[in-house]
Amino acid sequence: MLGFIGRRLATGLLLAFTVVTGMFFFLMLTGSDPARGALGLYATEEQVAVKREQLGLDRPVLTQYLDWLGGVLRGDLGVSSAQNAQVIDLIVSRLPVTVSLALGAVGVAAVLGVALGLLAATRPGSFDRVLQVVMVLGFSLPNFWVAIILALVFAVQLGWFPATGYIHLADSPSGWLWSIILPVTALSIGSIAAIAQQLRNSVITVNSQAYVRTLRSRGLSQRNVLLVHVLRNASPPALTMLSLQFIAAMSGAAIVERVFGLQGIGAVAINASGNSDIPVIMGVLLFTVLVVVLVNLTVDILYAALNPKVRNA
Numbered sequence: 300m301l302g303f304i305g306r307r308l309a310t311g312l313l314l315a316f317t318v319v320t321g322m323f324f325f326l327m328l329t330g331s332d333p334a335r336g337a338l339g340l341y342a343t344e345e346q347v348a349v350k351r352e353q354l355g356l357d358r359p360v361l362t363q364y365l366d367w368l369g370g371v372l373r374g375d376l377g378v379s380s381a382q383n384a385q386v387i388d389l390i391v392s393r394l395p396v397t398v399s400l401a402l403g404a405v406g407v408a409a410v411l412g413v414a415l416g417l418l419a420a421t422r423p424g425s426f427d428r429v430l431q432v433v434m435v436l437g438f439s440l441p442n443f444w445v446a447i448i449l450a451l452v453f454a455v456q457l458g459w460f461p462a463t464g465y466i467h468l469a470d471s472p473s474g475w476l477w478s479i480i481l482p483v484t485a486l487s488i489g490s491i492a493a494i495a496q497q498l499r500n501s502v503i504t505v506n507s508q509a510y511v512r513t514l515r516s517r518g519l520s521q522r523n524v525l526l527v528h529v530l531r532n533a534s535p536p537a538l539t540m541l542s543l544q545f546i547a548a549m550s551g552a553a554i555v556e557r558v559f560g561l562q563g564i565g566a567v568a569i570n571a572s573g574n575s576d577i578p579v580i581m582g583v584l585l586f587t588v589l590v591v592v593l594v595n596l597t598v599d600i601l602y603a604a605l606n607p608k609v610r611n612a
Contacts, residue, residue, distance in 0.1 A: 311592035396563035404486035412494025437492030463560030501533035
């Protein structure tokens with residue numbers, strides 16, 4: 300098992316290295332100018348040249364990359380060219396918002412998606428058809444559109460929830476929960492539909508296998524067969540979908556954060572892109588890629604736990 304985890308981790312870290320390296324050279328070689336972004340459009344060329352020298356942008360691109368990579372290995376992501384603040388501090392300070400939204404959305408999607416998927420698979424007929432329509436509608440609705448509708452109806456018109464702002468969990472658990480309900484709902488609707496649809500199809504496929512009929516013929520209850528045997532073998536595709544939805548929630552949070560006025564990592568990335576703040580862009584990218592690697596590794600470990608044959612792959 301340890302060898303399997305080591306191989307998967309090495310593959311993930313190699314992928315992360317390749318992605319961030321390619322993005323660094325892409326940003327540096329396609330005309331992005333952090334000095335101009337930091338000083339604004341009305342700065343003179345002389346001022347920009349001085350700023351470029353201060354930021355070390357007058358050095359060869361390869362030298363800049365090696366310096367940045369060495370800093371990453373030491374835990375130093377550099378300094379924001381636009382805000383003159385440590386990149387790691389900017390990310391860490393906004394991390395609770397984005398993580399709260401992403402984990403909340405995935406948690407809600409996992410519970411409701413599994414419940415709806417099992418109901419749709421075990422209740423064929425009109426009930427299944429209605430759920431299919433609901434799931435297709437939920438999957439097709441853009442989360443930013445859902446976020447706007449939720450904010451207008453439940454925050455502005457009814458006043459049940461705050462329209463903007465975020466309360467930290469340590470400050471007020473109830474206030475924290477109240478501040479993320481609408482954003483989490485907006486992010487989770489599409490994920491619920493995707494997970495439910497995937498699990499429904501997998502359960503129907505596994506339910507038709509000969510060994511399931513054999514288990515029923517031995518007198519095992521329908522509930523036991525479904526929850527112990529069928530769900531175990533039908534879960535791998537749903538786990539893959541769940542991991543994809545977590546990654547989608549991390550990226551979709553950027554737009555939802557803007558709708559609800561939340562200052563998360565998405566806001567950091569959008570502001571950095573507007574200012575050509577390459578250190579911050581690279582820091583956010585590195586964080587995102589590492590999250591993807593961690594999520595995929597977790598799914599691989601769960602696969603190996605469910606099916607020992609995977610460990611030899």
